[in-house]
Every structure is written in C-alpha cells, then in structure tokens.
Amino acid sequence: xxxxxxxxxxxxxxxxxxxxxxxxxxxxxxxxxxxxxxxxxxxxxxxxxxxxxxxxxxxxxxxxxxxxxxxxxxxxxxxxxxxxxxxxxxxxxxxxxxxxxxxxxxxxxxxxxxxxxxxxxxxxxxxxxxxxxxxxxxxxxxxxxxxxxxxxxxxxxxxxxxxxxxxxxxxxxxxxxxxxxxxxxxxxxxxxxxxxxxxxxxxxxxxxxxxxxxxxxxxxxxxxxxxxxxxxxxxxxxxxxxxxxxxxxxxxxxxxxxxxxxxxxxxxxxxxxxxxxxxxxxxxxxxxxxxxxxxx
Numbered sequence: 001x002x003x004x005x006x007x008x009x010x011x012x013x014x015x016x017x018x019x020x021x022x023x024x025x026x027x028x029x030x031x032x033x034x035x036x037x038x039x040x041x042x043x044x045x046x047x048x049x050x051x052x053x054x055x056x057x058x059x060x061x062x063x064x065x066x067x068x069x070x071x072x073x074x075x076x077x078x079x080x081x082x083x084x085x086x087x088x089x090x091x092x093x094x095x096x097x098x099x100x101x102x103x104x105x106x107x108x109x110x111x112x113x114x115x116x117x118x119x120x121x122x123x124x125x126x127x128x129x130x131x132x133x134x135x136x137x138x139x140x141x142x143x144x145x146x147x148x149x150x151x152x153x154x155x156x157x158x159x160x161x162x163x164x165x166x167x168x169x170x171x172x173x174x175x176x177x178x179x180x181x182x183x184x185x186x187x188x189x190x191x192x193x194x195x196x197x198x199x200x201x202x203x204x205x206x207x208x209x210x211x212x213x214x215x216x217x218x219x220x221x222x223x224x225x226x227x228x229x230x231x232x233x234x235x236x237x238x239x240x241x242x243x244x245x246x247x248x249x250x251x252x253x254x255x256x257x258x259x260x261x262x263x264x265x266x267x268x269x270x271x272x273x274x275x276x277x278x279x280x281x282x283x284x285x286x287x288x289x290x291x292x293x294x295x296x
Contacts, residue, residue, distance in 0.1 A: 165295025
C-alpha cells in the first residue's frame with residue numbers, strides 16, 4: 001500500500017461523520033465531485049471499499065468502520081495537540097473511550113469513571129449491548145468495556161477480562177411502597193409489584209434464582225434493560241426495584257426512593273474488558289485501582 005494520505009483520510013472521516021457526501025461538502029466548502037473523487041482515490045490506494053450504497057444512503061463497510069475508528073482517534077489527538085499548544089501551562093487531557101453495557105447501573109459507572117475524570121481524561125461514553133461493544137475493542141473503537149459479565153472464550157482472543165469488584169443488591173421503592181413492603185422481607189414481595197432487568201442481564205439471572213429459592217411469586221410490572229430507565233419507573237411508583245448497595249445513598253437522593261432491605265446471597269459483579277492483558281492507559285489503571293476502595 002502507498003503511504004497513507006491524511007487529506008484523503010480527512011475527507012472520508014467527514015463523509016462518515018456527516019452521513020453523506022452532500023453534507024460533508026457543505027461543511028468543508030468543497031464541491032461534491034471533488035470529495036467523491038478523493039474518496040475513490042483513497043479506496044484505490046488502500047485496496048478496499050469504504051462505503052456501500054443502501055438506497056439513497058451511504059453505509060460504511062466493515063473496513064470503513066475500522067478506518068473510521070482509527071481516523072476518529074487520529075483527528076481527536078490532533079485537536080488535543082492544538083489545545084495543548086494554545087495552553088501549554090494547562091493540563092493536557094487524554095482521551096478515554098469507554099463502552100458501557102446498557103444494563104449497568106449508571107451511578108456505579110460514574111463512580112468508576114471518577115478517577116479518570118479527576119486525572120484530566122477526556123471521557124467518551126458509548127452505551128450499547130455488551131456484545132456490540134466487545135466487537136469495537138479489536139478495532140480500537142473503545143479502550144475498554146464495562147460489563148456485568150466477563151467476555152467468554154468464544155469472544156476474540158485479544159479480549160481480556162479485568163474483574164473490578166462486586167457489591168450487594170438491595171430493594172428500593174417510593175415511600176408509600178416501602179412502608180407497605182418493608183415488613184417481613186422478603187416474604188412481603190410475594191405478589192408485590194416488581195420491576196426487573198431483562199432476562200439477558202446477569203443481575204436478572206441472579207434475581208430469578210433468588211426468587212425461586214425463596215418461593216416468591218411477585219407481580220412483574222415491567223422488564224427494563226436500561227438500568228436508569230428502570231429506576232425512573234421505580235421513582236414514579238410503578239413497583240419495587242433492585243440496585244447496588246454501593247450506591248444506596250445516591251439512588252435514594254437522585255430518584256427520591258427509600259431503601260427497603262438487602263437481598264441475602266445476591267451480588268452484582270463488574271468487569272473492565274480490554275484488548276490488552278497489561279493495562280497501558282493511565283485512566284484505565286486509575287479506575288481499577290480506585291474501585292478496590294469501594295467494591296469488594
């Protein structure tokens with residue numbers, strides 16, 4: 001392959017970000033044929049197609065997505081360099097791209113990221129299903145993925161699990177529901193309105209086992225994959241919900257709910273998954289070190 005032409009890469013990156021040649025040409029102040037021609041030259045130089053047409057839309061190919069992820073990192077570093085040169089006395093931020101499983105409690109995620117933010121990292125969060133986020137690790141779409149379960153052996157061989165810790169799980173509800181169901185726990189949950197995460201989450205599997213072990217048959221009002229949305233349902237009085245004990249105070253304050261009780265034998269585990277066995281990113285290292293202070 002010829003030496004990489006960064007001007008061609010820049011044109012491609014803008015088309016991918018803007019969703020098409022028309023908008024990219026308007027942004028860059030160039031004619032559409034000029035941009036289209038430069039991208040064609042770029043594709044020829046790397047020997048691969050970067051876009052394919054789906055109806056009227058341009059969609060990135062697998063190679064296009066890989067190139068885009070690298071380009072995004074390259075031009076992001078370029079912006080950081082510009083900022084550093086303008087303000088040499090200021091702290092230079094380092095970009096940390098994080099994939100967050102949508103089943104994870106967002107208050108826990110924020111606490112995990114606090115050390116990276118304090119160290120002047122520019123944190124970029126992408127929320128999605130764990131499987132999709134893991135696919136971004138080998139192509140450097142993200143630096144790490146936060147998940148409630150480890151990547152299995154079937155995943156890419158370059159993916160490594162770093163256990164962060166675990167904590168207990170407690171039941172929460174509005175004041176009205178708390179006063180109704182706090183006595184004789186957990187028997188009081190039999191027939192009670194319950195909000196649960198969806199069945200594809202590790203916490204749901206643990207909760208199902210706990211309910212079966214205690215012979216409890218609550219009324220399942222809703223199953224919600226996104227943990228923040230589930231708590232919003234709970235804050236509105238739709239039912240009792242579960243959340244990590246490590247963020248009990250924050251859950252009560254942010255959602256205006258009350259603690260009922262802790263579930264015996266139920267815990268939630270957290271993992272940082274990376275494409276490297278040895279942690280090289282200082283922000284990731286800070287996250288893992290700090291988590292030991294408040295997670296078991």
